[in-house]
Amino acid sequence: MQDTHISLAHGNGGRLMRELITQLFAKHLQHPTLNTQLDATTLPWSASHLVITTDGFIVKPLEFAGGNIGSLAVHGTVNDLAVAGAKPLYLTLNVFIEEGLEIATLERVIISMAQAAQQAGVSIVAGDTKVVQRGEGGGLYLATTGVGVKIAPQTLDFSSIQAGDIILVSGAVGNHGIAVMLAREQFGLRGDLQSDSANVFPLTHALLPLTGLRFMRDPTRGGLATVAHEISQATGKTVILEQGNIPIHDAVQVVCDMLGYDPLYLACEGRVVAVVAKEQAEQALASWRALAQGEQAAIIGQVATGDARVILRTPLGGERLLEELEDDPLPRIC
Amino acid sequence: MQDTHISLAHGNGGRLMRELITQLFAKHLQHPTLNTQLDATTLPWSASHLVITTDGFIVKPLEFAGGNIGSLAVHGTVNDLAVAGAKPLYLTLNVFIEEGLEIATLERVIISMAQAAQQAGVSIVAGDTKVVQRGEGGGLYLATTGVGVKIAPQTLDFSSIQAGDIILVSGAVGNHGIAVMLAREQFGLRGDLQSDSANVFPLTHALLPLTGLRFMRDPTRGGLATVAHEISQATGKTVILEQGNIPIHDAVQVVCDMLGYDPLYLACEGRVVAVVAKEQAEQALASWRALAQGEQAAIIGQVATGDARVILRTPLGGERLLEELEDDPLPRIC
Numbered sequence: 290m291q292d293t294h295i296s297l298a299h300g301n302g303g304r305l306m307r308e309l310i311t312q313l314f315a316k317h318l319q320h321p322t323l324n325t326q327l328d329a330t331t332l333p334w335s336a337s338h339l340v341i342t343t344d345g346f347i348v349k350p351l352e353f354a355g356g357n358i359g360s361l362a363v364h365g366t367v368n369d370l371a372v373a374g375a376k377p378l379y380l381t382l383n384v385f386i387e388e389g390l391e392i393a394t395l396e397r398v399i400i401s402m403a404q405a406a407q408q409a410g411v412s413i414v415a416g417d418t419k420v421v422q423r424g425e426g427g428g429l430y431l432a433t434t435g436v437g438v439k440i441a442p443q444t445l446d447f448s449s450i451q452a453g454d455i456i457l458v459s460g461a462v463g464n465h466g467i468a469v470m471l472a473r474e475q476f477g478l479r480g481d482l483q484s485d486s487a488n489v490f491p492l493t494h495a496l497l498p499l500t501g502l503r504f505m506r507d508p509t510r511g512g513l514a515t516v517a518h519e520i521s522q523a524t525g526k527t528v529i530l531e532q533g534n535i536p537i538h539d540a541v542q543v544v545c546d547m548l549g550y551d552p553l554y555l556a557c558e559g560r561v562v563a564v565v566a567k568e569q570a571e572q573a574l575a576s577w578r579a580l581a582q583g584e585q586a587a588i589i590g591q592v593a594t595g596d597a598r599v600i601l602r603t604p605l606g607g608e609r610l611l612e613e614l615e616d617d618p619l620p621r622i623c
Numbered sequence: 624m625q626d627t628h629i630s631l632a633h634g635n636g637g638r639l640m641r642e643l644i645t646q647l648f649a650k651h652l653q654h655p656t657l658n659t660q661l662d663a664t665t666l667p668w669s670a671s672h673l674v675i676t677t678d679g680f681i682v683k684p685l686e687f688a689g690g691n692i693g694s695l696a697v698h699g700t701v702n703d704l705a706v707a708g709a710k711p712l713y714l715t716l717n718v719f720i721e722e723g724l725e726i727a728t729l730e731r732v733i734i735s736m737a738q739a740a741q742q743a744g745v746s747i748v749a750g751d752t753k754v755v756q757r758g759e760g761g762g763l764y765l766a767t768t769g770v771g772v773k774i775a776p777q778t779l780d781f782s783s784i785q786a787g788d789i790i791l792v793s794g795a796v797g798n799h800g801i802a803v804m805l806a807r808e809q810f811g812l813r814g815d816l817q818s819d820s821a822n823v824f825p826l827t828h829a830l831l832p833l834t835g836l837r838f839m840r841d842p843t844r845g846g847l848a849t850v851a852h853e854i855s856q857a858t859g860k861t862v863i864l865e866q867g868n869i870p871i872h873d874a875v876q877v878v879c880d881m882l883g884y885d886p887l888y889l890a891c892e893g894r895v896v897a898v899v900a901k902e903q904a905e906q907a908l909a910s911w912r913a914l915a916q917g918e919q920a921a922i923i924g925q926v927a928t929g930d931a932r933v934i935l936r937t938p939l940g941g942e943r944l945l946e947e948l949e950d951d952p953l954p955r956i957c
Contacts, residue, residue: 297951297954298949298951300951300954301844301845301948301954303845303849303947303948303949303951304947304949305949326853326857327780328676328702328704328706328707328841329674329675329676329703329704329706329707329709329769329771330674330676331672331673332672332673332674332675334670334671334672335671336668337667338666338667338668339665339666339673339770340663340664340665340666341663341664341666341713341715341748341749341770342662342663342664342715342749343715343716343717343749343750343766343768344717344751345717345718345719345751345752345753345766346753347719347753347755369663370662372662372663373661373663373665375663375665379675381675381768382677383677383679383766383768384679385679385681385764385766414675415675415676415677415768416677417677417678417679417766418679419679419680419681419764420954421681421764422761422955424758425760426759426761427755427756427759427760430753430755430764432679432717432719432751432766434677434715434717434749434768435663436673436675436770507662510635511635511637519660523660613637613638614635614637614638615637615639616632616635617632617634617635617637620631620634620754621755621756
């Protein structure tokens with residue numbers, strides 16, 4: 290491309306927009322079924338159902354250790370399909386670009402997106418680009434919609450959860466939230482902490498042989514505490530989390546202690562929380578630990594009879610109520 | 624809802640966000656398959672393929688005569704499926720809200736969206752909401768992704784177009800662009816001109832019995848002139864438009880003459896351009912004119928052998944080259 294920065298004319302439907310689409314988006318995201326000349330894409334389909342989800346991305350800054358808004362926009366949507374027991378197949382992409390964005394930045398984002406999509410085995414099959422005036426739009430917003438096919442034999446729903454079920458997490462929590470916060474440099478902190486942003490399909494797929502698998506969710510906005518509240522509110526049961534069993538990396542804990550954050554409320558973008566029947570919990574844990582992505586998986590709690598509330602048991606045997614998130618400690622992390 | 628304006632906390636995944644989703648989005652867009660508690664929605668599917676498209680919406684102002692960003696976000700995506708020969712079935716919705724947006728405005732937009740979806744026979748089956756800081760985001764951006772099933776027996780593609788084919792438009796052009804411009808009040812002009820924003824599926828469906836139907840497109844960004852260029856560039860043939868046959872409402876022409884706009888480059892959001900074999904052109908015209916939406920349909924040109932260019936023939940017999948859009952006369956109209 291001849292230009293170095295995005296102008297409003299890149300969004301007007303004319304020549305510059307056509308060049309942006311062919312020389313940047315189609316170049317990196319090219320797929321046999323992605324015909325940028327057509328209004329809609331026809332895709333083969335053989336299942337008796339489809340699973341669909343959509344997610345928007347406004348992370349600030351656009352790039353952080355371990356990823357950028359492009360890889361995040363693939364992982365976020367692919368992961369929502371994966372935890373629903375689906376195999377992700379197709380993505381569509383919406384791009385809202387602020388006038389003045391450096392085209393080199395946009396290209397890095399698109400390349401990350403292409404790599405993440407390839408790694409996750411999904412094709413980007415349709416897209417749309419809009420350009421907004423300088424000062425509006427925060428650089429770049431993305432939205433992705435994912436389509437997949439359900440491969441889980443279980444009904445994965447809150448209604449499947451029973452008292453006595455065990456709660457597991459596939460890895461350490463809070464890394465994504467802290468990695469984005471460090472990238473903002475507003476506290477003058479630096480670190481080599483990486484976001485956990487990743488495709489979780491290998492993790493969800495590993496649990497599908499378990500007949501006692503009840504429910505899975507990726508703890509993004511609001512973190513692990515919010516997933517615990519969602520389970521508690523939807524089932525009307527008490528969720529008990531064992532604080533000492535929740536994996537948290539030292540670097541995450543140190544930053545949280547310094548700045549007064551609770552890592553249980555920080556977003557992950559490559560973890561899975563699963564609820565499994567008690568008799569299959571160890572098998573679930575072993576399945577996860579056999580994967581590189583699940584080496585630090587842990588049994589972190591249980592669902593118990595009682596009121597809809599979330600209790601955190603401390604290593605010393607104390608108990609405290611874990612409140613529902615009110616004020617977001619770290620907005621714009623996804 | 625207790626609040627009157629959107630705050631950042633409406634986007635943080637906690638209690639306020641849950642209330643926004645249940646009391647506003649789910650209330651108006653409720654559908655049996657829209658379970659706002661789950662990460663993804665499973666939908667029944669019986670065809671051997673699916674047709675998918677996505678579109679972003681940044682229209683400014685958010686409301687205009689004849690519609691708002693909500694109805695537009697339904698029509699824009701439904702229409703992309705319709706012109707691809709598909710029957711639209713499902714939509715997903717992404718919402719990017721600026722902190723401070725009046726909730727009453729948001730509710731009007733959502734109600735329009737619900738009405739447009741119901742009228743078009745599509746269900747909104749998944750959604751995501753993000754809130755960005757005041758000063759970013761232009762009030763409200765939307766993105767919709769549409770899924771449908773192809774019902775057209777024809778291959779509707781540029782490659783089907785042949786020299787000698789006839790070009791039709793389903794109604795007057797430029798109304799949407801001018802309606803949005805008047806809503807901006809930047810020129811102090813007023814008028815009762817309405818946007819043509821509408822679901823075009825009845826129009827596209829009416830042409831499907833024609834074996835000679837080659838291609839359809841809705842002339843949105845860049846208008847009729849841009850569709851003519853797309854046909855010309857993709858086929859390598861000359862497109863000839865008959866200026867005197869192109870339906871343009873007087874009010875649109877008057878505003879264009881005053882401000883120096885060319886209505887051929889202005890967006891429509893409820894029109895269809897169709898390319899049809901010469902021997903079926905009159906039949907196509909009759910099919911459209913039999914519909915209230917197509918009363919002003921017209922045969923407006925033809926595809927001819929020759930170089931890839933677009934020629935406008937004036938009523939007096941003159942000819943001029945119609946240039947490809949460079950600078951958008953009216954940005955932010957969709």
